[in-house]
Amino acid sequence: MQTAITLHDLLRIILYLAGAGALIYLALVLKNVLKLVNHCNDILEENHKIIDDTIKKVPTLTDNAVDITNNVNIITKESSEIVTAARPDVEKIVSAAGNVAQTVDDISRTVDTTTLKVKSTVSNVSDTISDTAKTISINANNIIDYFYIAREVVYAIKDVFLSK
Numbered sequence: 001m002q003t004a005i006t007l008h009d010l011l012r013i014i015l016y017l018a019g020a021g022a023l024i025y026l027a028l029v030l031k032n033v034l035k036l037v038n039h040c041n042d043i044l045e046e047n048h049k050i051i052d053d054t055i056k057k058v059p060t061l062t063d064n065a066v067d068i069t070n071n072v073n074i075i076t077k078e079s080s081e082i083v084t085a086a087r088p089d090v091e092k093i094v095s096a097a098g099n100v101a102q103t104v105d106d107i108s109r110t111v112d113t114t115t116l117k118v119k120s121t122v123s124n125v126s127d128t129i130s131d132t133a134k135t136i137s138i139n140a141n142n143i144i145d146y147f148y149i150a151r152e153v154v155y156a157i158k159d160v161f162l163s164k
Helices: 007-046 048-162
Strands: none
Touching (some): 007 048
């Protein structure tokens, strides 16, 4: 039995096989999707109480978020007003602090200058006292020398008058 297969018949067989393969693949995909949906259903059934509770709390949470946002807006507005009202006073305080710092700096310079003058004066007085003490010591030694000289002169005169 010899039958000739035409090109048309060959293409038809390939199409049938491709269609069958696509149907098998589609069946496998549907099987996996069904398995995934069943798993999601199991999770939903296990957690349906928690999900229901969360869904019931969402409006309260939304209301709380709106209240918090309103409170933040009010606080921000009040803070802005306080900052605006306090700005001149803060500027005055900063200016006064700068003036105080300048005054302290001036006083510090004056104290430094006065300290240097006192140091110089004490040094000069100390040098003068030291020089005076040296002069007195030298003069005292000179007086003692004069005394010894005078004594020698007296002894010499005495020896001259007594030896005759």
